[in-house]
Amino acid sequence: MSEIIKDLVQKNDSKIVMIVLDGLGGLPVNGTTEMELANTPNLDSLAWKSATGLHIPVEFGITPGSGPGHLGIFGYNPVQWQIGRGVLEALGLGMELRSTDVAMRCNYSTVRDGLVVDRRAGRIPTEESKKLTQKLQSEIKQIDDAEVIFAPGMEHRFAVVLRFPEELPPGSDRVNDTDPQKEGKAPIKPVGENENSQKVASIAEKLVQKASEILKSEEKANYILLRGISQVPSIPSFNEQFGLRALAIAVYPMYRGLARLIGMDTPEIEGDIREELEFLRKNYDSYDFFFVHIKKTDSYGEDGNFEAKAKKLEEFDSFVPEILELKPDVLIITGDHSTPCILKSHSWHPVPVLIHSPYVLGGLSTAFTERECAKGELGVFKAYHILPLALANAGRLKKFGA
């Protein structure tokens, strides 16, 4: 599929803005969803004039993590391009990953007499953990041909990246977690499950040995457990695939990191919606595509804070006229997945989406809500079709066949 698109891409001066309200979709409480509760006159009016629908991030019934959720709306089939847990953790800690990297999530833990007695080392304070991680970094810089890079996280968590001189062959990350998952068991030895993964397994084992030697006098954090060992996937770049110079505008490191995986520019920025849109305006002339990530809708969903999620949508609604003043050729407003407050977690529910351009039917959704978008001209469809639709509306796709 993506091969067809790639061959049809043509360039022009159009601008495409994609606003991602993280965890946008919800479910009813007393008959009303978060989106239905929110008073969003600008979004409702825009929905009426847009192509609307519900997108399925991965597959019917599948609840996506942030990685697959974003890959889908970036136009990649998230089943085809999977992002390992170690890679996502490293991105979340702001590490800049390269295609030659293998990343892993790590825990400080307490081991006595060869058995894990506390998998989280008593959840040591973040400040203490940070110091230990700095100590590890100062003493472990290289193992075999891999540069070893540490990044501190919250409490007992941190991440490690092994940076190799060149890209490893596929399957080189097929190494088990060393975390036994239960206290009272011995840590598991990292073993490569195929020929290609022997190298990473061997370095992982040395990493555990060296770190434990350095940490041995610590009362709690005297051992490290490794999980989610994963190579950085070699995803074709967004520019290569869709011919778009893309800017990611996201406050949280993980979303910038996901965008960076496909080659978007990802400058660090701070603030919230106002600052993100200010940044959009400043950089509007320099790019073709803008991914604007708004985090708090998801955070309030995870908290189960129905009112706060609705309020955040109202706040975003007040900025819609400013976005329209930029006159993007195509404006997409959607989420990467649903986060219904009643579930307090990501969910499998299709996500409302609107695509605004001069070339839509419109007139089918009276509001920007889950139920009104279900009536739209796009139907219920896979998230990775959004990007081709945006390209088509922007005049960036040639005809297929004669």
Place this chain on the structure above:
Amino acid sequence: MSEIIKDLVQKNDSKIVMIVLDGLGGLPVNGTTEMELANTPNLDSLAWKSATGLHIPVEFGITPGSGPGHLGIFGYNPVQWQIGRGVLEALGLGMELRSTDVAMRCNYSTVRDGLVVDRRAGRIPTEESKKLTQKLQSEIKQIDDAEVIFAPGMEHRFAVVLRFPEELPPGSDRVNDTDPQKEGKAPIKPVGENENSQKVASIAEKLVQKASEILKSEEKANYILLRGISQVPSIPSFNEQFGLRALAIAVYPMYRGLARLIGMDTPEIEGDIREELEFLRKNYDSYDFFFVHIKKTDSYGEDGNFEAKAKKLEEFDSFVPEILELKPDVLIITGDHSTPCILKSHSWHPVPVLIHSPYVLGGLSTAFTERECAKGELGVFKAYHILPLALANAGRLKKFGA
């Protein structure tokens, strides 16, 4: 997909009529689409009693040419079965292609001192071009083991078919265009990009040499450029695939040609809707499936003539009672793609479709328009599902599994 269908097909005496209003779908002007503007009481009443929906000819965002547009509604996945530009050109000029053929689009051009100075030979008059093509045909009948068949076109255009004694292996048509695309450059030598395509490349080179020798004293048309060199795809026949003896009723050669590619009977006919329906009635007893192609909706769309496109729909509407009098077991009315007047070209927009039979829900679309079909029981779905739905409604598909 088609493999499942093929195994489930059973025959009976049912009749399926598929009316294709070329370029049917449109977009709003002052809030109203071409279909919404047209006063079509018969179609609207039929839509209310039919299964309705919007079909996607190829994929979300993809604008189909006529080839993929028709393959889709004929039940073939147009991404799987691609029709080359040379083949489509030859079909459009009324050439009868065989599976052993390689076709190409050709231009008369002007070359001086080895450089193309006019890619279209001053758009020489069609009559003059026709004479030159006859001259080429009289002097070039065979090159190596290929019979060479010329067909004149409009102005500087013509087509050539190389007819081989047997089907060539796949990839034999991987030969570049010789058209340099810009004036002031030398024509490009045809080169085969793999082992299988060396034969066609060599014949193409000899064709250019021989033609240029014959044309050398012409003032303008002294050289030929080749484009879109392509094998006739070996698509499984419609009868083999769906068990239907099919008649194509189309005035324009290209659509008859497309139907002939999958083995439909394709007698030449003239006229417009009235004559086509007369022809349908006359042949109604002799076939199971009837493809009736109505061209002008697309032509008016391409012209951007909103009123004329709507009028053509009204004209077609007036014939709907006559079609219903035939009492087809299944009646399908749709288009091969959308051609919105505001775009003056084919587009990616989903196409309204209605399937009328005694075995539908109905009651969901109050009119035969884009927006009313969006509310239908078929949803937004791929074009190549229409044929299996028609077969099911005609009682021509057995149960799948026990």
